[in-house]
Amino acid sequence: MTVFIGHTRFSVLDPSSPNWQITQSGRFKDIDEYREYLFSPERLELRTDIFLNYSLPELSKAAEKHRIVHIISYSDLLPDPWKSKLEKAIENYDFLIGDLRRSGGAILDPHMVAEEALGGNGIYGLYRLDDDDILSSTFFSNSAKYLKEEFAGMQVSFSDGYTGFWQNNFIRNVRKVHWPMLAIGFMNICSIKEGKIVSQPRPAPHHIADRTNAVIIDPRHPSYLWLRHEDQDTANKFSSSQIRQEIFRDMEKYKPVAVDFSFDPVFPAIAKSISMHRQYSLMSEELVLVSPSEFLLPKEMNWFELIVELDCGKGIKQHNALISFTIRDSDGDLVTEPIEGVPFSNDPKIKHYRYLKTELGESISNVEIQLPEGLTCNELRVQRFLNVESEIRVKNAKVRELT
Numbered sequence: 224m225t226v227f228i229g230h231t232r233f234s235v236l237d238p239s240s241p242n243w244q245i246t247q248s249g250r251f252k253d254i255d256e257y258r259e260y261l262f263s264p265e266r267l268e269l270r271t272d273i274f275l276n277y278s279l280p281e282l283s284k285a286a287e288k289h290r291i292v293h294i295i296s297y298s299d300l301l302p303d304p305w306k307s308k309l310e311k312a313i314e315n316y317d318f319l320i321g322d323l324r325r326s327g328g329a330i331l332d333p334h335m336v337a338e339e340a341l342g343g344n345g346i347y348g349l350y351r352l353d354d355d356d357i358l359s360s361t362f363f364s365n366s367a368k369y370l371k372e373e374f375a376g377m378q379v380s381f382s383d384g385y386t387g388f389w390q391n392n393f394i395r396n397v398r399k400v401h402w403p404m405l406a407i408g409f410m411n412i413c414s415i416k417e418g419k420i421v422s423q424p425r426p427a428p429h430h431i432a433d434r435t436n437a438v439i440i441d442p443r444h445p446s447y448l449w450l451r452h453e454d455q456d457t458a459n460k461f462s463s464s465q466i467r468q469e470i471f472r473d474m475e476k477y478k479p480v481a482v483d484f485s486f487d488p489v490f491p492a493i494a495k496s497i498s499m500h501r502q503y504s505l506m507s508e509e510l511v512l513v514s515p516s517e518f519l520l521p522k523e524m525n526w527f528e529l530i531v532e533l534d535c536g537k538g539i540k541q542h543n544a545l546i547s548f549t550i551r552d553s554d555g556d557l558v559t560e561p562i563e564g565v566p567f568s569n570d571p572k573i574k575h576y577r578y579l580k581t582e583l584g585e586s587i588s589n590v591e592i593q594l595p596e597g598l599t600c601n602e603l604r605v606q607r608f609l610n611v612e613s614e615i616r617v618k619n620a621k622v623r624e625l626t
Contacts, residue, residue: 226345226347228350229293230350233296234297235324281358282316286317288364289363294320295320333349334349343415344417346412346413350411351409355452358447359490374412374439376412379412380432383401385445392496394498395625396474396526398479400449403438403442408446408447468595503521512615515547515572524600526625528622529589530587532587532620533579533587534616536614537613542578544605545573545579545608546577547604547606548600550565553598577590585618593625
């Protein structure tokens with residue numbers, strides 16, 4: 224027999240825990256200030272919404288096909304209405320077990336839950352899920368092949384998934400992630416016989432687990448949705464004015480998902496809440512770049528990606544073409560001073576710019592711009608840079624809005 228045992232800590236008050244980033248950030252002076260943050264209405268409303276209305280429906284879909292027991296540990300100090308909402312969900316979903324914790328009390332042992340579910344004999348997979356992350360409904364189908372005796376004592380990491388920014392009940396700017404041993408869904412394969420654990424991985428931080436245990440890395444099936452938002456615990460190392468900017472900067476490491484990609488097969492319960500990027504073509508036919516060529520964006524944009532295809536002739540060198548941006552503030556006035564995140568030139572014909580990839584033959588440049596709040600761009604120019612006689616042909620130019 225096999226079973227999946229999941230565990231979510233839902234705003235458990237445990238200031239001694241080394242696992243919580245917020246307790247290590249130095250942001251809180253004492254436990255009272257920490258408690259005020261942990262149980263703030265804004266934080267609890269967001270996490271309750273994500274967990275109850277997005278994460279649990281996906282788990283419920285999976286529970287139709289697989290044996291899943293998911294433990295929710297929550298504090299007896301959790302205020303209403305969020306405590307009542309959580310307990311109602313525990314009552315409504317058969318696969319959930321509530322673990323009401325008093326301050327300093329022990330968490331319900333997942334191994335004991337597995338022993339009871341298996342009748343003392345079988346293989347089980349232990350996984351962790353934060354209250355603001357989501358596992359795909361296919362995660363369990365892909366994991367089931369590893370719930371075998373020969374894999375007991377190992378760990379499994381489905382390294383590929385997605386990340387997106389949570390805003391106004393929509394998941395935006397979704398990007399593909401490859402991150403081996405990420406905590407989301409990281410699974411321990413365990414074996415129990417006659418009520419005794421005979422094989423399990425040794426304890427180790429997930430990001431260096433392969434130094435202690437045999438870890439299976441399976442990148443074939445995207446299996447999670449890592450949500451970003453301004454109230455995430457790992458962002459508390461930054462000031463409130465920096466959080467959004469730092470999140471966006473980190474997300475730039477990952478490639479945006481194709482516009483026509485469908486999330487229905489992997490996240491059927493929440494696919495309609497995933498907002499895909501709108502993409503616009505900026506030109507109808509290719510052109511030879513002689514003088515600066517101006518392009519109007521379809522609307523004012525704060526965060527966007529440009530995809531520019533060039534075809535360059537002999538003698539071309541690096542940085543022989545660039546894009547300069549017309550940036551305005553909230554009053555519509557032209558921004559002529561340097562801003563964070565965008566290179567700046569004192570040349571009045573350039574100002575804010577980014578280089579394009581220039582090499583012999585065809586090349587594609589992906590240029591992502593995330594402007595500070597209150598600034599937008601609705602016009603840009605593609606132009607030659609430095610004295611070079613090589614032909615530069617602009618074959619295509621598109622813009623993808625990322626917010």
